[in-house]
Amino acid sequence: MTDASLADNPLFAERDLQAFDAIRPEHIAPAINELIARTRAAVERAADPALPPTWDNIVDALDDVSERLSRAWSAAGHLNSVVNTPELREAYNESLPAVSEFWTWVGLHEGLYLQYKRLAESAEYAAMSPTRKRIVDLALRGFRLSGVELPPAQRERFADISAREAEVTQKFSENVLDATDAFALYIEDEAELKGVPEDVMQAFANAAKADGKTGWKVTLKAPSYIPVMEYCENRELRAKLYRAYGTRSSELGDAKFDNSPLITELLALRAEESGLLGFASFAHKQLQERMAREPEKVLTFLRDLAQRTRGHAERDVAELRAIGASDFDLHDLQPWDLAFVSERLRTQRYEYSAQEVKQYFTEPRVIAGLFEVVERLFGVRLETVDAPTWHESVRVVRIARATDSDAGKTGDTIGHLYFDLYARAGKQSGAWVDSDRARRLRHGKVQSPVGFLTCNFAPPNGDKPSLLTHDDVITLFHEMGHALHLVLSEVDELGASPFASVEWDAVELPSQFMENFCWEWNVLSAMTAHVDTGEALPRALYERMLAARNFQSGLQTIRQIEFSLFDMLLHQQSTPGDTAQVLALLQEVRQEIAVLHPPAWHRLPHTFSHIFAGGYGAGYYSYKWAEVLSADAYAAFEEVAQDGDTLLPEVGQRFLREILAVGGSRPAIDSFLAFRGREPKIDALLRHSGLSEPLATTVTGPSSH
Template identity: 60%
Template sequence: MPLTSNPLMVPADAPVDYAAVQPAHIVPAISSFIATARAAVERAADPALEPAWDNLVEPVEDAGEQLWRAWSIAGHLNAVVNTAELREAYNECLPLVTEFSTWLGLHTGLYAQYQRLRDGAGFRKLSATRQRIVELALRDFRLSGVQLQGADRERYAQISEQEAQASQKFSENVLDATDQWSLHIEDEARLAGVPEDVRQAAHKAARDDGLAGWKLSLKMPCYLPVMQHARDRTLRETMYRAYATLASEQSGDPALDNSPLIEQLLQLRVQQAELLGYADYAELKLQTRMAESSVQVLDFLRELAARARPYAERDLVELREFAAQNLGLQTLEMWDVPYASERLREERYAYSEETLKPYFTEPRVLQGLCGMIETLFGVRVLPCPMPLWHPDAHALRIETPQGELLGHLLMDLYARTGKQSGAWVDSERSRRRAGSRLRTPIAYLTCNFSAPQDGKPALLTHDDVITLFHESGHALHTLLSEVDDPAAAAFASVEWDAIELPSQFMENFCWEWSVLRSLSAHVQTGEPLPRALYDKLLAARNFQSGMQTVRQIEFSLFDMLIHGRGAALDIRGVLEVLDQVRKEVAVLMPPSWQRFPHNFSHLFAGGYGAGYYSYKWAEVLSADAYALFEEHAGRDADGTRNTLDPETGRRFRKEILAVGGSRPAAESFRAFRGRDPSMEALLRHNGMGSTGL
């Protein structure tokens, strides 16, 4: 197949025809781009070349951007429309890309040129952003092992390739285990309590397989409502057991057991840290974070746990009492917790998630979200026809009020077979200015909501709405960037423990009446969310917030403790650490056969190893940032607080979103807030303020 007809081979500033991309295009495009990038690196690394920004950094960036864009596209397609052919092409390229990336990080000639650039007289004439890019590049060279010699250098390259392969296999095992599991139900009585739209989707899934009855899956749009609403306790236990043992030795398929991959990844990470001279993998990863040490992170998590655990214990006592007195559940098992919690919420606040869903149709929520973004950040958001990878996907154009293009957002919101679970944002390309030409960013926003049924629009839970707002914050971090050099873009250089600031910040607006009113229209009547129902939702905002907080702290402590040691754990040791963490901070103790780590893709396939604490760390930042909007809130005609303050929104855009990674995140936060962050706003938002229980 000629490269000239390959849709991945277009220039970096041209759009990609996703509908035309086939698995056969991936290997030739990636191979060609790697060859081009290698040649450019060798030219830039020539010691006869006097290094300057224009003949060192720019040429390497030029050659690399097409490679990383094509690889981002391949990875995205592999995650959202996975097929055997696509997986084969992606996996064929993975060692090629890993080897190139490792070779680049170990390139002593290029490293020497960056050192000469930094030490030369021209360095001081560069902008502050470009000086930071050079300094970060030198840091990353050192963290990539450029100073290693001989056998250590070869071993580092092997580790990089093996870790990439193991992470990819971990992800594939989770996807395959999820897709391969199903439960065929023929007795409708077993589905008592399950919402009608979930039943309809399960009935369609069975019919598509040529079966009568209903087919249940472990995809979130099916799994979570069944766990929350199914009255059949045995059904809940069956579903919980399947989900809690995914991709483990408990699930029945040895080929999909992630135990050896967890052991391998931990071993490789210990070896990587040792080669680079760090005590452990956590110390290595913290070189690129806001947090200064493992001790600081652990102290932060344990302080938060100490503040939250009394609330979590109260939550659990209330839930157990309610379950025993009202549901006949004298022993509260893990598969009872979502069900009992939803019943308690219904009794206490006289509403359930199912009461809210008819008001949150996907088209209306998107319309309201776009309107809020327009108000807050002074932009326009418009539909934009574009050939994409699946009929469910669609594009939005972000532009200035004068019509100048700022970027594109490519959205894919529904769960389906062959699509990785979860929600995430990634970048197809970053903003870049070359002379008078500006290349605008393109971002992916992916979720796994329930698809439309019977010609009706998709219905979202309030949690779905929060997820959508969260991911939109990530997308805005790249789409509203004013950084002209991609190496200082948000996803390239913002510290990992600050990258969640914009996303968690956006979640706060999902609790504001002025916003929710614009997001809602009943699927049948078109009526907005009633104020009385909103008041119930708001009253329930901190329902079980103590239990939710310690659960996140449990995950974060587990992550830091398995990565914060100089010797790798075997799978038994991993599970023992998890058990110890639960005894320290958790209030709910899962059964001994639960295998949560085997499905923890954030740690073992998603880049969050020794970094899961970032969610809570950044939540402190985001809550404190949102507090400034609360301080400048206005009032609507009915007297309701309105935090959609355009002036504060423009300030957030200018000091947080627009600057990306062009300066340290702590400086950006101080520029916006006027001081260092405080934990108090987070505790207050979670109903755990200084007034106590």
């Protein structure tokens, strides 16, 4: 295929910012097929044993072509996640096998592997920078973990496994999205929704009207589901929604969305893949590329944290049961009652509700406040610019170096971020950051990074802006931390970019670090404006929020440990079994860890996209692991804060220099040591979570020793 025949294909074009408004499903296959062909040819050239094994001939030459393929496929995948249509899904799935097969072929290419080995043994390697040496070393490890040293027959089977894994994880995601989108409850009697906040009710009415219906439309999307569970006095409705939410994509719902066979197949594929490589389990294989290194170390960490936490979690549950019985005559507190009773307990104890707080967090003001934090900490400027997008609500932000603040000027462009903040049909739930392209020094010129920041907040309601809960604000800051890791990297080589080589259990450090600023008075007061009055958040209300910061932190922490322990034990098995055995293992984990137990019909694994479709298989523990790092990193700001002000540019610059800017150019622990000057400690995490003081527990987990 010639460049001329692809001239009008936006996925094939080389642009700083992609023409997202012009990308159509029919563009995917032609662009991807041609870019695969070109990259395949480049691999064969680099693998020629007659070619001198130099950095320029191998690493740089392959980066030049493979980056174009990766960027085009990233754009296609991103659009498939945020504006999913039948046509786009079909086109994406049509190219998925070819992309999977190609990258598997690269990982199994013995000639290219031998060229990397020769490069590692060369005089050039001995004189390389530490970053380049690390890239070569990581590439060699990647080849080995991709099966390149396997005998031919096993290599072929490994390739088949990799291709099928890509298909299964994609179908898992589609089933969760489709099952969520398929549910809609139209309510005609307003009394059935008694207690639901007025602004949410208006959004429900607008949604029904958009469907040509009267009354109110309730869905399983977060901006709809969560307010009903927290505020609706109709217990029967809460139970109905809880069951619908908890049985999505399972055998208890629509059979065409059932993820049961996919879970069984994926676990079997992962176990076989790991066995071929000589590992005891998928967990053992995955941890080769992570800080923890061994499953046993993760299990010890999780169980130790569970012992420190369980007493607090049991106290949280006891309080819920007490108020449920005394205030609502709920002597048999059920899972669909928990959010409702929790919100009442919070309101009663701290004299405020999440709904009251939400009125102060208008999305435009929150975004402005977030930008102010980033600008002050890291010496940059953020400004919205015009650029093509995939949806009218998406904004594009340019990040530039700060220059003369008095003149309001900005310096050179550092990178761009696309902000896609609102929930809608055809968009995957949750929040995440993806890379469109990473920073790179290319032919003497710095290529700036571009990323996607995606959330699922309630959209604007009529002429009123989107209102965010404080949890939404924390989510936004969290994702901004990931985005900053991408755009503020100063690494010149793609192989050491943050998303390419930072250990998975450290990649949450910047994101969780940023969450801490959501609790600082000077930050919150500057980023709030009441939707009706424009008044900033009152100090008295802030103090009540701060007092409630660790409300049910024991319960929340033990739940995260439950998910993490289930994930690790599941993937530590050499023969995981079928879905029934997966559910049985989950029950065993709950018997050991949990203080609350969902009904037997609840199907958590069937929508656990993190571990079955999102890259967190044998890695969900990373959230808590990295939280130790992030809390300790934030303590560096707290230790020198004056009058509670942690927005300290001098410490921010050190964090930028030692954590964000270095990306994956060195091991994550080395970056932490450079910033903190010592090994990480758990003390700050326990203090921030209100878990410093041990509480008695009625059931103790296994010893961590």
